[in-house]
Amino acid sequence: MIELPRPDPAVLARRAPILAALAAIVPDSPRGAGVIGDPVRLRAYETDGLSAYRQPPLAVVLPETTAQVAALLRYCHREGIRIIPRGAGTSLSGGALPLEDGIVIGLMRMNRILEVDYADRLAVVQAGVTNLAITQAVAGEGFFYAPDPSSQLACMIGGNVMMNSGGAHCLKYGVTANNLLGVTFVTIEGEVLQLGGGHLDAAGYDWLGLVTGSEGQLGIVTEVTVRILRAAEGARAMLAAYPSNEVAGQVVDAIIASGIIPVALEFMDRPAIHACEAFAQAGYPLDAEALLIIEVEGNAEEQDILLDKLKDICGRFAPISLRVAETAEQSLAIWKGRKGAFGAVGRISPDYLCMDGTIPTGELPRVLRRMQEMSDAYGLKVANIFHAGDGNLHPLIMFDANDPESFRKAEAFGADILKLCVEVGGCLTGEHGVGVEKRDLMPVQFTAEELARQRAIKSAFDPQWLLNPAKVFPLAGNPVLERVA
Amino acid sequence: MSAALNAPLNAPGAEAPASEAELAGAVRDAFAARESLAVQGLGGRAASLRPVRAARPLSTRALTGITLYRPQELVLSARAGTTLPEIEAALAGHRQMIAAEPPDLAALFGVATPPTLGGLVAAGLSGPRRIGVGGALRDQVLGVRAVTGDGEVIRSGGRVHKNVTGLDLCKLLSGSHGTLAVLSEITLKLVPRPEASLTLALPVADVAAGVAALSAGLGSPYGVSGAALLPAGGEGFSGPTALLRLEDFFQFLGRRGDALRGVLAPWGEAARLEGADSLWCAVAEARPLAAAPEEAVWRLSLRPGRAAAAVAALRAAFPAKLLLDWGGGLVWVAGPASIAVHGAVMAAARAAGGTFTLFRAPDSLRMAVPVLPPEPAPLAAIGARVKAALDPAGLLNPGRMG
Numbered sequence: 001m002i003e004l005p006r007p008d009p010a011v012l013a014r015r016a017p018i019l020a021a022l023a024a025i026v027p028d029s030p031r032g033a034g035v036i037g038d039p040v041r042l043r044a045y046e047t048d049g050l051s052a053y054r055q056p057p058l059a060v061v062l063p064e065t066t067a068q069v070a071a072l073l074r075y076c077h078r079e080g081i082r083i084i085p086r087g088a089g090t091s092l093s094g095g096a097l098p099l100e101d102g103i104v105i106g107l108m109r110m111n112r113i114l115e116v117d118y119a120d121r122l123a124v125v126q127a128g129v130t131n132l133a134i135t136q137a138v139a140g141e142g143f144f145y146a147p148d149p150s151s152q153l154a155c156m157i158g159g160n161v162m163m164n165s166g167g168a169h170c171l172k173y174g175v176t177a178n179n180l181l182g183v184t185f186v187t188i189e190g191e192v193l194q195l196g197g198g199h200l201d202a203a204g205y206d207w208l209g210l211v212t213g214s215e216g217q218l219g220i221v222t223e224v225t226v227r228i229l230r231a232a233e234g235a236r237a238m239l240a241a242y243p244s245n246e247v248a249g250q251v252v253d254a255i256i257a258s259g260i261i262p263v264a265l266e267f268m269d270r271p272a273i274h275a276c277e278a279f280a281q282a283g284y285p286l287d288a289e290a291l292l293i294i295e296v297e298g299n300a301e302e303q304d305i306l307l308d309k310l311k312d313i314c315g316r317f318a319p320i321s322l323r324v325a326e327t328a329e330q331s332l333a334i335w336k337g338r339k340g341a342f343g344a345v346g347r348i349s350p351d352y353l354c355m356d357g358t359i360p361t362g363e364l365p366r367v368l369r370r371m372q373e374m375s376d377a378y379g380l381k382v383a384n385i386f387h388a389g390d391g392n393l394h395p396l397i398m399f400d401a402n403d404p405e406s407f408r409k410a411e412a413f414g415a416d417i418l419k420l421c422v423e424v425g426g427c428l429t430g431e432h433g434v435g436v437e438k439r440d441l442m443p444v445q446f447t448a449e450e451l452a453r454q455r456a457i458k459s460a461f462d463p464q465w466l467l468n469p470a471k472v473f474p475l476a477g478n479p480v481l482e483r484v485a
Numbered sequence: 486m487s488a489a490l491n492a493p494l495n496a497p498g499a500e501a502p503a504s505e506a507e508l509a510g511a512v513r514d515a516f517a518a519r520e521s522l523a524v525q526g527l528g529g530r531a532a533s534l535r536p537v538r539a540a541r542p543l544s545t546r547a548l549t550g551i552t553l554y555r556p557q558e559l560v561l562s563a564r565a566g567t568t569l570p571e572i573e574a575a576l577a578g579h580r581q582m583i584a585a586e587p588p589d590l591a592a593l594f595g596v597a598t599p600p601t602l603g604g605l606v607a608a609g610l611s612g613p614r615r616i617g618v619g620g621a622l623r624d625q626v627l628g629v630r631a632v633t634g635d636g637e638v639i640r641s642g643g644r645v646h647k648n649v650t651g652l653d654l655c656k657l658l659s660g661s662h663g664t665l666a667v668l669s670e671i672t673l674k675l676v677p678r679p680e681a682s683l684t685l686a687l688p689v690a691d692v693a694a695g696v697a698a699l700s701a702g703l704g705s706p707y708g709v710s711g712a713a714l715l716p717a718g719g720e721g722f723s724g725p726t727a728l729l730r731l732e733d734f735f736q737f738l739g740r741r742g743d744a745l746r747g748v749l750a751p752w753g754e755a756a757r758l759e760g761a762d763s764l765w766c767a768v769a770e771a772r773p774l775a776a777a778p779e780e781a782v783w784r785l786s787l788r789p790g791r792a793a794a795a796v797a798a799l800r801a802a803f804p805a806k807l808l809l810d811w812g813g814g815l816v817w818v819a820g821p822a823s824i825a826v827h828g829a830v831m832a833a834a835r836a837a838g839g840t841f842t843l844f845r846a847p848d849s850l851r852m853a854v855p856v857l858p859p860e861p862a863p864l865a866a867i868g869a870r871v872k873a874a875l876d877p878a879g880l881l882n883p884g885r886m887g
């Protein structure tokens with residue numbers, strides 16, 4: 001279990017005046033109440049995508065303008081009130097988990113698209129615009145916003161920026177950081193700063209780069225300028241299945257060595273194949289140990305050429321099954337199982353932890369072998385979905401939430417997997433962020449000195465540690481928070 | 486403090502530790518003595534930004550060598566003093582490259598030394614492929630090892646392609662010009678070298694038309710990986726010429742080239758150029774700018790749609806020499822190295838909502854003017870605290886960025 005800091009009794013005691021002050025800054029509007037204090041309504045904000053942890057906040061406030069966000073931060077800074085910024089609350093690492101004495105600043109009402117410029121290939125949107133809404137707004141002109149987390153229907157661009165989110169297509173198109181031009185950033189003192197803008201290279205320090213992926217530790221983002229790209233002429237997928245993880249790993253290496261960078265290169269292990277097949281009937285071969293989904297882009301002729309080359313490569317490794325989509329529908333069928341993976345695992349086991357380590361791709365067979373041993377030792381099943389091209393693993397650990405011992409084991413199993421990722425040269429998190437979930441594992445990856453420097457940079461932005469405290473950095477060594485007694 | 490302005494790096498006595506531990510030791514010693522350091526690689530680009538006033542130089546030139554190269558994982562690590570040609574030679578053997586196309590600006594700086602990896606990353610320099618998504622050099626930096634201003638070794642990132650663990654100091658240190666920490670080793674993400682390339686050259690009437698044509702090309706689905714606008718007379722073209730590069734498998738380029746010519750048709754007829762690699766090399770190195778040795782050189786980063794107005798403002802103020810890259814988003818400017826001209830460049834960048842860098846100039850100008858746009862006070866205050874977090878005594882490259 002992850003400790004949360006002891007709430008400040010003085011803040012809890014001031015709840016009523018704090019709510020009144022917040023309401024003065026964000027009054028009710030045609031879109032609803034500006035401040036939520038009712039315990040029943042607060043329940044909607046007590047957790048995020050890491051639903052094993054729940055804590056209702058002191059209050060939720062839903063600003064509609066950057067000026068309101070700035071006023072809120074000025075007020076909280078003056079009064080010493082902790083803040084949990086929140087987008088859609090889909091964080092899988094507990095990044096948006098509230099604190100009892102903290103207020104949630106929810107950005108969801110800031111959901112307007114402010115500008116689209118096709119010639120300059122950018123869009124300026126408010127932080128609460130969903131990831132998919134950006135693509136939907138520009139798709140008519142043949143453009144899209146590239147990073148596509150599986151949560152893209154719900155998650156918001158502000159949350160994406162703060163988590164530096166990736167997606168299934170980041171092998172070719174990169175993660176959020178690679179697709180950003182600028183943000184409007186509000187400091188804890190309530191100063192509104194423009195970091196970056198419509199141009200590519202900042203002069204001076206790369207503040208935009210530092211803020212991206214900072215998990216709400218440095219300030220609040222209210223507007224985001226993203227690059228939009230012209231969509232490829234078309235895309236098509238293929239599937240290749242192998243009798244061992246080792247062989248599938250070699251295929252991944254061979255593909256990369258061939259000079260082809262597919263837009264997607266996904267890997268599923270046996271438990272994931274079975275779960276997805278049972279759920280989606282995508283026609284996955286059930287006798288396979290490992291399955292690759294590979295997608296290429298181009299016009300029809302180019303797709304043929306690339307898929308032929310890939311078929312050649314995959315064919316050299318004695319696949320159990322090799323299926324190239326001939327049509328867009330067949331592509332969808334190949335993707336169907338993978339896209340439903342979370343739901344599929346959810347059907348086998350309603351409760352699962354979605355882990356997110358990264359490993360050097362060459363380590364895959366060894367890591368999967370060790371993971372199977374751990375699975376046996378813990379007595380918990382694990383299914384693996386893997387962005388194979390970039391080494392980002394998503395082990396789904398299945399447990400029973402009604403059994404505290406099962407949850408404790410699942411957490412320990414997850415921690416062991418992440419330690420293994422670091423041990424083989426990888427890292428704790430590839431795209432879901434540290435949040436509370438991996439906070440206490442940070443010393444596995446970083447030295448005390450390294451953590452101290454990161455903390456000092458956090459302090460440079462937020463000297464009192466009011467912004468999303470108790471996340472990312474272990475509580476021990478935290479300059480402000482006390483540990484729970 | 487004895488100020489050795491731009492102390493010549495290869496001068497006898499210039500300290501050049503041969504290991505990271507020695508480097509950390511040297512910085513710790515300097516920290517103990519509160520002696521400032523002019524941090525350099527081979528020192529070839531010292532004439533950029535503001536001259537450093539430091540007690541002594543410290544060079545990474547002896548920290549060399551590729552420490553890890555896994556072609557099948559598209560990663561390479563090298564010590565900071567490793568030169569770009571050495572890295573490129575290793576990559577060529579596996580038909581791979583650094584996507585950012587980092588330029589060798591030796592000619593621009595009038596030196597013979599190649600860039601070091603540490604110097605390139607510290608300067609955050611990207612070439613024409615910057616226009617592609619993830620094309621900035623900092624986007625390729627997967628991991629760094631560095632020595633802080635008080636002599637501690639820290640790491641950020643790692644050797645894997647996807648990593649969001651902790652604050653991203655790779656980004657912060659990229660482009661920090663050695664003012665926050667001394668980079669000792671860098672891990673880069675690589676990409677396969679495309680099998681073939683094709684360049685289209687389109688004569689255009691003026692900057693506005695040129696940028697519009699480049700935007701149309703970049704907004705097409707054909708994968709434009711270079712989009713520059715050469716001035717009249719640049720690289721042998723008589724009038725202003727838009728250049729667009731396609732790179733992919735050889736078999737794809739014929740059709741795509743035709744399709745792209747169709748996209749460009751409203752602006753005129755584009756010619757196909759074969760073997761244009763040297764042309765793009767010239768663009769990366771800003772050779773078509775034809776900056777005279779005594780002239781100053783600026784880089785403006787702005788929205789492409791604002792480039793034409795910015796260029797008009799520059800031309801109204803002085804006889805500006807120009808080269809545009811990144812679809813018009815990067816404007817190289819050369820002109821008289823005077824405070825008045827610098828003022829005009831600053832004003833043009835501000836009016837366009839973009840930024841500027843005084844990229845190369847005589848010391849006198851670099852001492853007299855802001856070499857980068859001043860930051861608003863609240864950001865400058867944060868910046869000073871971040872600097873103190875990594876370089877508590879302010880010893881690394883004092884003055885360099887402002």
Ligand SMILES: Cc1cc2nc3c(=O)[nH]c(=O)nc-3n(C[C@H](O)[C@H](O)[C@H](O)COP(=O)(O)OP(=O)(O)OC[C@H]3O[C@@H](n4cnc5c(N)ncnc54)[C@H](O)[C@@H]3O)c2cc1C
Pocket residue numbers: 048049084085086087088089090091092094095096107127148149150151154155156157158159160161162163164165166167168215216217219220221222342431432468
């Ligand atoms: C089913 C499912 C699938 C997913 N798939 C992927 C995937 O494929 N790839 C991937 O990378 N992630 C994935 N995620 C994780 C999650 O969707 C991302 O991390 C997403 O970016 C979070 O966005 P959000 O709007 O929900 O942010 P939240 O969860 O609300 O917040 C995320 C963090 O950012 C902070 N924050 C939010 N908005 C702001 C702001 N405006 N200013 C400052 N701080 C802010 C919060 O405090 C928190 O720390 C998935 C999650 C789910 C539930």
